[in-house]
Amino acid sequence: MTKVIRKIRKFSGYSFSRKIEVMEYFYYLLVTQIIYKPRFISLGKSSIVKKNLFITPEYMSLGSNIFIGPQARIEGAGMWHNKLYNPILTIGDGVIFQQRCHVTFAGNLKIGANTFVAHDVTITDIDHDYKEINNPI
Numbered sequence: 001m002t003k004v005i006r007k008i009r010k011f012s013g014y015s016f017s018r019k020i021e022v023m024e025y026f027y028y029l030l031v032t033q034i035i036y037k038p039r040f041i042s043l044g045k046s047s048i049v050k051k052n053l054f055i056t057p058e059y060m061s062l063g064s065n066i067f068i069g070p071q072a073r074i075e076g077a078g079m080w081h082n083k084l085y086n087p088i089l090t091i092g093d094g095v096i097f098q099q100r101c102h103v104t105f106a107g108n109l110k111i112g113a114n115t116f117v118a119h120d121v122t123i124t125d126i127d128h129d130y131k132e133i134n135n136p137i
Helices: 002-012 016-039
Strands: 060-062 073-076 088-091 102-105 108-111 122-124
Touching: 073 088, 088 102
Parallel strands: 060 088, 073 102, 088 108, 102 122
Antiparallel strands: none
C-alpha cells in the first residue's frame, strides 16, 4: 500500500500538463489492450496505438513496447491490382512510429526491434504501376 501512496504523492507533484500526459498514456494503453488487442494477430505488453487514420490490425503482429503515433496509416493490402495477397506486418519489440507515418504492405514486411520511424515517413512493399508513363494515374 505504501508504494501506491508514494506514486499518488509523486503524481500530485506533477505540473498540470505532465498530469495530462500521464493520464493520456494510461488511457491509450487501456484502449489498445482492450479494443485493439483482439483484432491484431498478436500484440505484446505495454504497446500503445494512438488515434490513427487507418489501420488493418488483422494483418499485423506487434511485439512489446510498441508506440504508434497519431494519424498513422498502416494498411495491409489484401487485394492489389485485382490480385489477392496475404499481407503480414511483423513489428519487433520497442518500435516507435511517430505521427503521420504511412506503411502499406502486400507481402511479408518485417520491421526489426528498437526501430524508430520518424514523422511523415512512408514504408511500402507495393507501388503504382508505371508502365505507361504518359498515362496519368
